[in-house]
Amino acid sequence: MAFEKLRSNERAQVVLGLMTGIVFGFLLQKGRVTEYGVILGQLLLTDFTVVKVMLTAVLVGMIGVYAMKSAGLARLHCRMGSVGATVIGGFIFGAGFAVLGYCPGTAAGAVGSGALDALVGMIGMVAGAGIFARLYPRLDRSLLKRGTFPAETVPELIRLPPGIVVVAVAILILVVFALLAALGF
Amino acid sequence: MIEWFTMASWSPYLVGAGIGVLIWTTFLLSDRPLGCSTAYAKTAGMVESAVSRGNAEKMPYYRQFRPAMDWQWMLIIGVVIGAFLSATLSGTFTVLAVPPLFAEAFGTGWAFRFAVALLGGILLGLGARWAGGCTSGHGISGTLQLSLASWVAAACFFAGGILVAGLIYGFQFI
Secondary structure, three states, X not given: OOOHHHHOOHHHHHHHHHHHHHHHXXXXXXXXXXXXXHHHHHHOOOOOHHHHHHHHHHHHHHXXXXXXXXXXXXXXXXXXXXXXXXXXXXXXXXXXXXXXOOOHHHHHHHHHOOEHHHHHHHHHHHHHHHHHHHHHHHHHHOHHHOOEOOOOXXXXXXXXXXXXXXXXXXXXXXXXXXXXXXXOO | OHHHHHOOOOOHHHHHHHHXXXXXXXXXXHOOOOXXXXXXXXXXHHHHHHHHOOHHHHOHHHHHOOOOOOHHHHHHHHHHHHHHHHHHHOOOOOOEOXXXXXXXXXXXXXXXXXXXXXXXXXXXXXXXXXXXXXXXXXXXXXXXXXXXXXXHHHHHHHHHHHHHHHHXXXXXXX
16 A cells, blocks of 8 residues: 555654544534533533534544545544443543543643643543553453454444445435434534 | 634534544554554553563463553544644643533532543543454444444443433433
């Protein structure tokens, strides 16, 4: 691949990581999703900014990534999930999402906007990740492998070509946007 | 052109599209999805190394997520800088300890807010690594690849979040 050299250049990747973060943080802040009130508004279902940002990113990102994949320019990075890992972890994360009012990316953006409580939240996240690393050997032998999902991707699960699923998901997202507009959000 | 950068906010659809295009570049130039929670695990590994001297290298989890200041780690530093640039350009940068919504319900005391934030952060860090990703890694980068685990994770993030937010502030949509 044409980009292999750049991808394996560690120093260049460090710079790219920083630049990607700067653009991401800029966008998150401009999208107001670095505000506690906007995140809680989403979880209380009174403000749909977070869903609008996420679903537009998924729509645009999905079309581009699948186009690059078929052109041989990108690889997918999907991993197998399980009930024990994905569902249990997902609910713990969801609880933390509501209690802190930021997520790992938006907390960093909130710190950049001056939110000190987000900085405390970031310290908590490091502690939480550290706790998980300590528990990992024991969890990996048991809970994390419970109820492994039947497939890695949605197209594999429903046995349809990825192209058709991309179109279906794109239409579904547009329907959600239309519904949100109709409901006055 | 400059007015764009000094605006306090952009349409969420525009911001989302921008994030989507940004993810094209991470796949193309770095062969990776955009996810934020890995950086916290790497930082935890650095703390572990500092505190328990060389212990982190022996721990299986940090063999998967090497504690290093690499792409993933610099990403988070970049997010802080990018948000600071945006907030400064639009004049919305404000040092704040207690968000207004929280203050309305629980008062303006910073100690209580910090305690709650610390607890929330611990749950987020634990949950993100347990589920293998966060709102960006699973919620955006994973779902756009049509990863089954990511769609399930995103549904659980919001189901758990809506439930707990409702327990804290009351279910306002009922």
